[in-house]
Each structure stands twice: as C-alpha cells, then as structure tokens.
Amino acid sequence: MNFWDRVSNLDRRILWAVQMIIVVAILLRPIGLPIAVSSETQLAYDFFDNLPPGSIIWADFGTSGAALVELGPMIYAFFTQAFNNNLRVIGGTLWAEGPAIGQIIFEEIQEEFPDVEYGVDFVNVGYKPGTQILVRGLVDDVFEACRGVDYFARPLADYPLMQEVPRLTADYVDAIIVFAEGSPGGREWYEAAAGPEGIPLIQGTIQMSIPEAMPFLRGGQYAAIIPGNRGAAEYEFLVGRPGEAIATQDANSAMALWLITVLILGNLGFLLGKQGGGKK
Amino acid sequence: MTDVQLTIVAFLTIGVYTYLYWKDNPIYTIIEHMYVGLSVSYVFANTFHAYIVPAVRDDIVRDGKWHFIIPLLLGLMIYARYSPSIGWLARYPMSFWVGYGAGYVLSYEVPVFIGQITASFWQLNSVNNVLVALCFLGALTYFVFTVRREVPGVAPAAAFGRWAIIVALGVSFGSTALYRFTIFVGRAQLLLFDWLKLG
Numbered sequence: 001m002n003f004w005d006r007v008s009n010l011d012r013r014i015l016w017a018v019q020m021i022i023v024v025a026i027l028l029r030p031i032g033l034p035i036a037v038s039s040e041t042q043l044a045y046d047f048f049d050n051l052p053p054g055s056i057i058w059a060d061f062g063t064s065g066a067a068l069v070e071l072g073p074m075i076y077a078f079f080t081q082a083f084n085n086n087l088r089v090i091g092g093t094l095w096a097e098g099p100a101i102g103q104i105i106f107e108e109i110q111e112e113f114p115d116v117e118y119g120v121d122f123v124n125v126g127y128k129p130g131t132q133i134l135v136r137g138l139v140d141d142v143f144e145a146c147r148g149v150d151y152f153a154r155p156l157a158d159y160p161l162m163q164e165v166p167r168l169t170a171d172y173v174d175a176i177i178v179f180a181e182g183s184p185g186g187r188e189w190y191e192a193a194a195g196p197e198g199i200p201l202i203q204g205t206i207q208m209s210i211p212e213a214m215p216f217l218r219g220g221q222y223a224a225i226i227p228g229n230r231g232a233a234e235y236e237f238l239v240g241r242p243g244e245a246i247a248t249q250d251a252n253s254a255m256a257l258w259l260i261t262v263l264i265l266g267n268l269g270f271l272l273g274k275q276g277g278g279k280k
Numbered sequence: 281m282t283d284v285q286l287t288i289v290a291f292l293t294i295g296v297y298t299y300l301y302w303k304d305n306p307i308y309t310i311i312e313h314m315y316v317g318l319s320v321s322y323v324f325a326n327t328f329h330a331y332i333v334p335a336v337r338d339d340i341v342r343d344g345k346w347h348f349i350i351p352l353l354l355g356l357m358i359y360a361r362y363s364p365s366i367g368w369l370a371r372y373p374m375s376f377w378v379g380y381g382a383g384y385v386l387s388y389e390v391p392v393f394i395g396q397i398t399a400s401f402w403q404l405n406s407v408n409n410v411l412v413a414l415c416f417l418g419a420l421t422y423f424v425f426t427v428r429r430e431v432p433g434v435a436p437a438a439a440f441g442r443w444a445i446i447v448a449l450g451v452s453f454g455s456t457a458l459y460r461f462t463i464f465v466g467r468a469q470l471l472l473f474d475w476l477k478l479g
Contacts, residue, residue, distance in 0.1 A: 013301055016300045251465045
C-alpha cells in the first residue's frame with residue numbers, strides 16, 4: 001500500500017475529527033474575512049427597499065429546524081428591512097414547522113420595533129397543507145383557503161391587514177417571498193400564484209438548492225434570490241443587523257476549503273493509488 | 281430557551297452526531313425515531329385540527345355541503361391497501377391523484393420551462409448562455425442511442441455531454457456537502473455559545 005492508497009483509505013472518523021477541530025477553533029477565534037455582496041442578494045435588498053411604505057408582502061417561512069441555520073438569519077433580516085421600511089407582512093406557510101418559526105422570529109423582532117402590531121403590520125395565517133392546490137385556493141379566496149382563521153385560530157376578518165387582502169393577486173399583494181428549505185418552495189408559489197398573477201417572487205434558498213433556483217432567476221421568473229448562508233450574511237450586512245449568518249461565515253469558508261482539500265486528496269488518492277491504476 | 285431545554289437540545293445534537301463515529305448505534309436510533317415521530321405527529325395533529333375537523337363539523341354537518349364527503353371518502357380509500365381483499369379500492373384515489381398531477385404539470389409547469397429555455401438557450405448573447413446550449417445539446421446527444429457514434433461529430437458531442445453531466449452532478453454533490461457543513465456549523469454555534477456559553 002503506497003502513500004496515495006493510505007490517503008484514499010483514511011478512516012473517515014479522522015476527517016470528521018479534523019473538521020470538528022477546524023469549526024470549533026474558527027468559531028472561537030474568528031478571522032473576520034470581508035463580505036462582498038453578491039448581485040443576487042443586492043437585487044433582493046433593492047427590491048424591498050424600493051417598495052412604497054404600506055406595501056404588503058406574502059411570506060412563506062418554508063423551513064424546518066434543520067435549515068434554520070441558513071434561513072433563520074434571512075428571516076430576521078427580512079423582518080428588519082420590512083419593518084424599517086413600513087412594509088406589512090402576511091406569513092402563510094406550506095411547511096408544518098414554518099409558522100412556529102416565523103412567529104418566534106417575529107416576536108423577537110417586535111421587541112426592536114415596539115410600534116409594530118400583530119394584525120396591523122403582520123399576520124401569521126399558519127401552516128396550510130395542499131401545496132399548489134392551496135396556493136391556487138389563496139388566489140381565489142384567501143379567507144376560504146385559510147378556513148378563516150390564523151395561526152392562533154382567531155378569525156382573520158378581525159385583522160385590519162387581512163381585510164385588505166381578500167385574494168392573493170397583484171391587486172392586493174405586492175410581492176411574495178419564500179424562504180424555502182426544499183419542496184414545496186418557490187417553484188410551487190411561482191407556478192400557482194406569482195407567475196399567473198404577475199406577482200414578483202423572491203426566494204431565500206438553502207445552499208443545496210441554489211443550482212435549482214438559478215434558472216428561475218436567469219429566466220426572469222424570480223425577481224431575486226438570497227443564496228444560502230452566504231446570501232443570508234450579505235443580507236444581514238445590507239440591512240445593518242449583523243447576526244448568526246455573519247458570525248458563521250469564517251467557519252463556512254474554512255469548511256469549503258476543507259471540502260476542496262479533501263476532494264483533491266481523494267481524487268489524487270484514486271488516480272495515483274493502486275485502485276485507480278497508479279503504480280502497482 | 282431555558283437552560284434545561286438547551287441541555288436537552290445539546291444532548292440530542294451530540295447523540296445524533298454519534299452516528300459519525302459509531303454508525304447506527306442505539307442512542308442515534310432512539311433520537312432518529314423521536315424526530316420522525318414528533319414530525320409526523322405534529323403534521324398530523326395540525327392537519328387534523330385545522331382541516332379535517334372543520335371540514336366534517338362545519339362544512340358537512342353544519343352547512344350541509346354533503347358533496348365534501350366525496351373527497352373525504354377518496355382520502356379514506358387510500359388506506360384500503362392495508363387489507364388485501366379491498367386493496368383495489370386504493371387505486372381510485374391514486375388514479376385521481378395522478379390525473380390531477382398530470383393536468384397540473386401540463387397547465388402550469390410547461391410555461392415555466394419555456395420561459396427558462398427562452399432565457400438561457402435561444403438567446404445566445406453571453407458565454408453562459410452559449411455554454412448552457414452546448415451542454416444541453418451534448419447531454420441530449422449522449423442519451424441518443426439511435427444514431428451511430430461513427431457518424432461524424434456525434435462521438436465528440438456525446439463525450440462533451442458526458443463531461444457536462446459529470447460537472448452538474450459534481451456541483452450538486454458539492455452544494456449538498458456544503459449545506460450539511462453549514463448545518464454542522466450552526467449546531468456547533470449552539471453547543472459552544474448557547475449551551476457552554478464560551479462566546
């Protein structure tokens with residue numbers, strides 16, 4: 001067994017241990033790498049910045065606890081920008097855990113914006129099963145599709161914000177933002193509502209789904225995307241509310257470098273070792 | 281989160297990561313089952329109380345919308361597959377489902393693809409778009425087996441398409457791996473700063 005064979009047969013637990021040490025060391029002693037804002041995140045920020053005060057945004061907190069590290073910071077930054085610009089938000093979600101997550105983040109942000117009021121500036125209509133069928137239902141009649149109640153089972157008709165939004169169409173809603181961990185996500189909202197009704201759609205997406213979201217952006221179907229944890233950090237930077245995403249950027253960059261190193265070593269091990277036809 | 285909640289979360293997180301060192305061990309299995317059970321029961325309870333109960337109590341019983349019984353029955357028929365003698369009943373809701381899906385795809389998904397193809401394929405006005413077009417044609421050629429590879433140009437196009445597919449799969453793998461790493465960084469943050477209060 002030559003050196004490259006030993007590299008390709010390295011015990012994976014050693015790799016995990018090195019990875020763990022790198023993450024812990026960098027989280028405890030951050031390097032402070034600069035953050036350059038990508039054009040995608042800038043588009044999203046500019047879009048909300050240019051909306052007139054009072055505009056209504058439909059937000060899908062389509063995340064579970066697993067993707068919170070990427071989508072959570074985006075949601076914090078989004079609420080901050082929305083309430084800084086006097087925008088109003090309706091949270092309606094196709095993921096079961098999403099409304100609870102959205103509500104927790106809203107209540108934390110509300111402490112920074114004491115004037116923001118539930119029912120006037122924000123309503124959480126909760127989790128609604130049915131994916132595209134539900135979205136089409138919202139286009140026809142928001143109250144009927146939501147069965148007339150919000151996340152807390154209180155009547156939607158009691159809220160001033162909801163009285164202005166009888167249907168999910170461009171006449172009543174100025175934009176849709178989808179924080180999407182997977183499917184259902186931006187695609188379903190685009191196909192069933194944003195596309196047919198001409199409502200601009202912005203997607204906050206996890207790292208893994210960026211390649212899937214890019215054709216929608218390039219095709220002009222999404223108005224913008226916030227790409228992964230990196231995009232969340234850029235968004236936090238633009239909004240001026242540094243949070244968890246910025247704090248993890250050094251560790252994420254180190255992880256990316258580690259992944260590239262391991263990939264190169266693994267491929268060299270395969271090509272130069274005996275298994276890959278190297279010197280026998 | 282209170283300190284007790286944080287400690288539970290921390291132990292569950294560490295328990296899940298034991299998989300990396302001891303593979304499918306009892307601690308990991310218990311937590312895995314807890315997670316699946318919690319997720320499923322949460323969705324079930326949510327859907328049951330938010331949709332099924334109001335549909336039966338309000339729509340059917342109170343408002344007399346008796347036609348709502350049809351989708352309710354269709355839904356129940358799916359469970360017929362658990363009984364071999366009436367398992368065939370499950371085919372009806374499935375066929376309804378597939379039919380609806382096919383209709384939906386034809387009416388809503390085709391315009392989406394056409395928009396993306398138009399934007400990135402037919403407008404060859406940038407290096408990216410030319411590359412997308414070449415990769416698309418190459419990958420198609422790779423999977424066309426009715427044209428002999430000896431025909432001039434087919435073999436190199438197929439080879440190019442093969443590389444395009446490999447690169448696309450590599451990008452997909454890289455994105456997935458980085459996403460998992462990002463989740464790990466988030467968990468490490470929770471353990472170090474929220475639980476151990478090191479930061």
